[in-house]
Amino acid sequence: MSTSSTNPPENNQPRDAAYWAQQTSVFKVSRLPTGVLDLNVAGRQGLSPLQGFGQMWQKVFRVPLKGIEVSPTEVIGTWKENFPKFWPKGHRFYTPLTGIAPGEVAILRLAPGGMPLSTGVMVLYADDESFTLMTPQGHVFAGWITFSAYQEDDCTLAQASMLIRANDPIYEIAMRLGGHKAENDFWIHTLTSLALHYHVDTQVESDITCLDQKVQWSEAKNIWQNAGLRTMLYTLTAPLRWLRKKR
Amino acid sequence: IILNFSGLDYMNSSGIGLIITLLIRVNRQKQHLLAFGLSEHYRHIFEITRLDDAIKIYLSEDEALAAA
Numbered sequence A: 001m002s003t004s005s006t007n008p009p010e011n012n013q014p015r016d017a018a019y020w021a022q023q024t025s026v027f028k029v030s031r032l033p034t035g036v037l038d039l040n041v042a043g044r045q046g047l048s049p050l051q052g053f054g055q056m057w058q059k060v061f062r063v064p065l066k067g068i069e070v071s072p073t074e075v076i077g078t079w080k081e082n083f084p085k086f087w088p089k090g091h092r093f094y095t096p097l098t099g100i101a102p103g104e105v106a107i108l109r110l111a112p113g114g115m116p117l118s119t120g121v122m123v124l125y126a127d128d129e130s131f132t133l134m135t136p137q138g139h140v141f142a143g144w145i146t147f148s149a150y151q152e153d154d155c156t157l158a159q160a161s162m163l164i165r166a167n168d169p170i171y172e173i174a175m176r177l178g179g180h181k182a183e184n185d186f187w188i189h190t191l192t193s194l195a196l197h198y199h200v201d202t203q204v205e206s207d208i209t210c211l212d213q214k215v216q217w218s219e220a221k222n223i224w225q226n227a228g229l230r231t232m233l234y235t236l237t238a239p240l241r242w243l244r245k246k247r
Numbered sequence B: 001i002i003l004n005f006s007g008l009d010y011m012n013s014s015g016i017g018l019i020i021t022l023l024i025r026v027n028r029q030k031q032h033l034l035a036f037g038l039s040e041h042y043r044h045i046f047e048i049t050r051l052d053d054a055i056k057i058y059l060s061e062d063e064a065l066a067a068a
Helices: A072-081 A169-197 A217-225 A227-236 A238-246 B013-028 B040-048 B061-067
Strands: A056-065 A092-094 A105-110 A117-126 A130-136 A141-152 A155-166 A205-212 B002-004 B034-036 B056-058
Touching: A056 A169, A072 A130, A072 A141, A072 A155, A072 A169, A117 A141, A117 A227, A130 B013, A141 B013, A155 A169, A155 B013, A169 A205, A169 A217, A169 A227, A205 B013, A217 A227, A227 A238, B002 B061, B034 B061, B056 B061
Parallel strands: B002 B034, B034 B056
Antiparallel strands: A056 A155, A056 A205, A092 A105, A105 A117, A117 A130, A130 A141, A141 A155
16 A cells, blocks of 8 residues: 655655554554543554454445545545544544544554443554554454555545454353444445545445454353443442542 | 464455454364464554454464473
């Protein structure tokens, strides 16, 4: 994938040096937007699909931005600036105060099936034509989601591509019982919203493949980090925290 | 299968995606994926992406071949 370099690397550094997160895979949350709580994020390990429990899926969603002249760089710039705006209602993405940049951590408030789930993502990679988010322990998925834009036959396409496994047995069951459809609908909505931002009303194309049908029983222990359960526990214990504050 | 990363000076996140899909195919064949020649920068990428959990990294081709 070609990219224009806005931050030329120092001598002897690879050309991609400035685009990768520099810290370790442990999530660090620096400054939070006002009123946003860090729950299930700080101190969690980042995950590749290799550390997940469920079947491995590769899902690619793309939308051709036909009839308009916009470069891949402009599309990604717009997407980074407006990332939460294109999400379906009910799910919140709190953009890091310094924007979508390598190493930054964003807080997520999701509502899969109506259940509140507090987690986050880290920006693993970001250049002018793509950015990749990495999930932490406890998230629904172990893996990466890459948002990119590219030119094909004089048309710019925007794409969301994920390589994921459900993180633990509870999530894997949920995915098989409708979660995959909900996930697919989520990204179709997101790409449709992005296209409508450019006044392009078109169908999102999808390409979904199960790369590995086997589950990884060695990762069933991930259940201890399940952000959905932890969020529910946090919510249920809110009265206790309120009482403690009153004393 | 041994991957030679010597001289690599550019890899974006699609590159690590390709490595994962290669790893899945290799594991399906009950084989192993090894790597050598990674610079400090790419070793860091393997660590942060947790690829080093599944792909053993060696300093030289000889070491990788000896371990294969």
